[in-house]
Amino acid sequence: MRRRDGRALASPLQLTVSSGAGEHTVDRAWAAIEAEFAAVDAAMSRFRADSEITRLHRRGPGAGGVVSDRLRSALALADRATRLTRGRFDARILVDLERLGSIGVPQVWPGAERSVDARAYRFDRCDRTVRLAAPVDLGGVGKGLALRWAARRAAVIVGDTGFLIDAGGDIATRGSADGEPWSIAIEDPTGAPEPVAVCVLPTDSAVATSSIRRASWRDPDGKAVHHLIDPRTGSPGGDGLRAVTVAGPDPAWAEIWSKALFLEGSLQIGATARARGLAAWWVDVDGDLSMTPAARERTTWVRAEAAAS
Amino acid sequence: MTERAQARFPAHVFVMLSASTAAYAIALAAVAGLQSADDAALAAARDPVARAVEQVSAGRNDVLGRLDRARAVYAALAESYGAAGGSLTALEAQLAALSSSVAAIDGASRSLPTSVRLPRVAGSVSGGSAPATHATTRASGG
Numbered sequence: 001m002r003r004r005d006g007r008a009l010a011s012p013l014q015l016t017v018s019s020g021a022g023e024h025t026v027d028r029a030w031a032a033i034e035a036e037f038a039a040v041d042a043a044m045s046r047f048r049a050d051s052e053i054t055r056l057h058r059r060g061p062g063a064g065g066v067v068s069d070r071l072r073s074a075l076a077l078a079d080r081a082t083r084l085t086r087g088r089f090d091a092r093i094l095v096d097l098e099r100l101g102s103i104g105v106p107q108v109w110p111g112a113e114r115s116v117d118a119r120a121y122r123f124d125r126c127d128r129t130v131r132l133a134a135p136v137d138l139g140g141v142g143k144g145l146a147l148r149w150a151a152r153r154a155a156v157i158v159g160d161t162g163f164l165i166d167a168g169g170d171i172a173t174r175g176s177a178d179g180e181p182w183s184i185a186i187e188d189p190t191g192a193p194e195p196v197a198v199c200v201l202p203t204d205s206a207v208a209t210s211s212i213r214r215a216s217w218r219d220p221d222g223k224a225v226h227h228l229i230d231p232r233t234g235s236p237g238g239d240g241l242r243a244v245t246v247a248g249p250d251p252a253w254a255e256i257w258s259k260a261l262f263l264e265g266s267l268q269i270g271a272t273a274r275a276r277g278l279a280a281w282w283v284d285v286d287g288d289l290s291m292t293p294a295a296r297e298r299t300t301w302v303r304a305e306a307a308a309s
Numbered sequence: 310m311t312e313r314a315q316a317r318f319p320a321h322v323f324v325m326l327s328a329s330t331a332a333y334a335i336a337l338a339a340v341a342g343l344q345s346a347d348d349a350a351l352a353a354a355r356d357p358v359a360r361a362v363e364q365v366s367a368g369r370n371d372v373l374g375r376l377d378r379a380r381a382v383y384a385a386l387a388e389s390y391g392a393a394g395g396s397l398t399a400l401e402a403q404l405a406a407l408s409s410s411v412a413a414i415d416g417a418s419r420s421l422p423t424s425v426r427l428p429r430v431a432g433s434v435s436g437g438s439a440p441a442t443h444a445t446t447r448a449s450g451g
Contacts, residue, residue, distance in 0.1 A: 011449055143449065169447035177443055185439060187447035195439055211448030245446055270423045301440055 001178065004030040008037035009143050010047065011168025015154070018162040018178045025161075029154040033165060036150040043071040044142035046094070046104045057107040057135050064122075064129030072130060074138045074145055075121045081141070081256040082120065088260035090231035091136040092120055097229060098135075100219045100236075108135045140210075140259055144252030147172040147206065151251070162203075170208040172251040173201050183300070189213045189243035189283050196289045197281060198301040199247065206251035210258040211243035212236075230263050240266025240284050247279040247298060 004015040004026065015033055017026050045051045052071050059065055067075075078091040098108045112135050122131045151165055151172040162175025164182055173182045181202065185195035189211045201207060215227035230237025238244075246258040257278055264272045266284050270292070273280040279294035289304060 014444070016443060164443055166444045168449040169445065170449050171444050171446055182444075183440065183442040185442040185445040187445050189448065195442075195445065198440055198442055207446045209446045209448060213448040215448070243448065267423055271418070271421065303439065306437055306439075 002026045006030075006034060008034065009041055009045070009139075009146065009167065011143070012166070013037060013168070014166040016164040016166070016177075017158060018175065021158050021161040021163075025158055029157040029163065032153040032157060033150040036153055037146045037167070040070060040142050040146035040149070043068050044074055044138040046107050046137060046139065049105050053136070053138060054105055054107060056130065056132060057109065060109045061112065061133075062131055064124060064127070064131040066128055067130045070145070070149075071138075072123065074141050075123075075130060075136070077145065077252060077256075078136060078138060078141050079120045081253075081260075085256065085260035087231055088263045089256050090120075091138055091141065092134040093229035093231055093234070094135040094137040096234040097137060097227065099234075100225045100229075101217060102215075102227060103217075140255045141252060143167055143170055144206075144208065144250075144255035147251035170206075170251060170255060171201075172206045174204055176203060186245050186281055187211070187213075187243070188287075188303075190287055194303055196283055196303050197291075197299055199281070199295070199298040200300055201247060201298070205247060205249060206254045207245060207247040208251060208254035208258045209243055209245040210255075210262045212238070213243065228259060228262050237263040238265055241269065242283045242285055242287070244269065244283075245281040247295070 001019060002017045002021065002023065006013045013033070015026070015030050017029065021029075041048065041051070043052045046053060048054060052067055056065050056067060056071075075091075078089075081089045082091070095108050095112050098104075098106065120133055120136055122133070123129075124131070147165055147167055147170060151163075151174055154163060154165070155174050158174075160175060162173070162177055162182075164171060164173045164177070169187070171184060176182070181200040182205070183198060183200050184207055186197045186199065187209065188194065188196045191213065199207075210228060212226040212228060217225060219225045225236045228236060228238050241262055244258045244262040246254045246261065248254045248257065257276070257280070261269050261273055261278070261280055261282070266282075269280070269282055270290065273282075273292045277294060278292060279298055281289060281291045281295050281299075283289050289302065291299060
């Protein structure tokens with residue numbers, strides 16, 4: 001197998017290509033992936049003063065602006081995700097993130113509220129401008145979309161050869177790993193070196209994890225908070241949970257569902273994940289791993305079971 | 310014989326009888342004329358009352374006709390109400406059945422455990438240390 005490593009969207013970025021692809025082909029695929037991630041970063045990063053979303057936020061409420069297709073696709077996906085998750089996922093939590101002290105280039109305009117409109121944005125088809133109803137955080141959606149679009153571009157270059165793109169723990173795959181399914185470890189959110197489980201992904205799959213292991217800090221009052229904000233309360237959510245992993249065909253939706261399921265909390269996540277037919281694994285605050293039947297079908301190793309046997 | 314009758318009833322008797330008869334006829338004619346005039350006056354006097362009676366009669370007939378129509382409408386409404394009542398009863402029965410189904414589903418869903426310890430899948434889950442993997446999914450902070 002051939003590998004390429006780099007960084008994008010403030011995370012490690014790695015490409016693994018099955019045997020069969022030449023070095024030149026892998027280099028071209030890697031260049032396409034890096035270009036795609038750079039384009040997404042330029043469009044959606046709230047950590048860059050010159051990104052499209054930062055410029056749009058600085059125009060203030062109701063001020064429209066012509067945006068790239070990438071940014072508009074991200075806004076449309078975030079809007080759709082809010083509806084499909086019944087409000088569990090909502091990109092408009094940026095107001096709360098900044099209130100709690102999340103770092104980044106300030107995006108929120110004075111007087112902005114979390115939910116001032118039924119939709120996160122308005123798109124004018126005549127002049128092709130976008131108007132935001134509230135400031136939005138497209139970090140998770142952006143990374144998922146970057147993986148989706150990068151995998152699409154890489155697949156055109158490498159053809160039938162299988163490959164895996166790992167963007168800081170969010171993963172997209174195509175084909176197989178030299179004839180075998182791609183095998184993915186699920187990190188222990190407590191920081192233990194051994195994973196809590198290992199799963200295999202079918203062809204053309206994705207997996208994403210939402211966890212409070214990183215992106216946690218103390219708010220201005222000294223209270224421990226994290227970045228997974230519950231839109232219903234405006235405060236960090238996911239009571240009783242440390243991490244949620246979701247596998248599915250699309251990296252953007254895997255990212256969305258991992259976040260939405262995390263915000264269900266330990267009492268509701270099982271029912272919601274099963275009702276949706278999702279392949280989901282979650283680790284609670286006691287460190288216990290649970291999973292849905294769809295996830296069980298893909299699981300090849302569980303640390304707790306291996307220790308018991 | 311005529312001569313005897315003439316001898317028995319003198320002519321002036323006949324004249325008197327004739328005159329009396331004529332006078333009676335004239336008086337009778339006068340009385341009849343007066344009666345006729347009175348009848349005409351009476352009829353003229355009664356005419357507004359007769360017209361009023363006719364109007365009252367016509368009004369009564371109209372009211373009767375309206376009552377008949379109202380009775381028919383009432384009967385139709387009563388029939389429709391009866392039919393709607395039957396439908397409402399059926400709908401209420403269906404709602405009651407739906408409510409009991411929802412309650413049963415709700416009870417069943419509440420009885421489900423939050424997490425389920427599923428049995429191990431023989432042949433797919435291996436023991437020992439973690440197998441080699443191609444990548445690790447982890448907190449990305451996004």
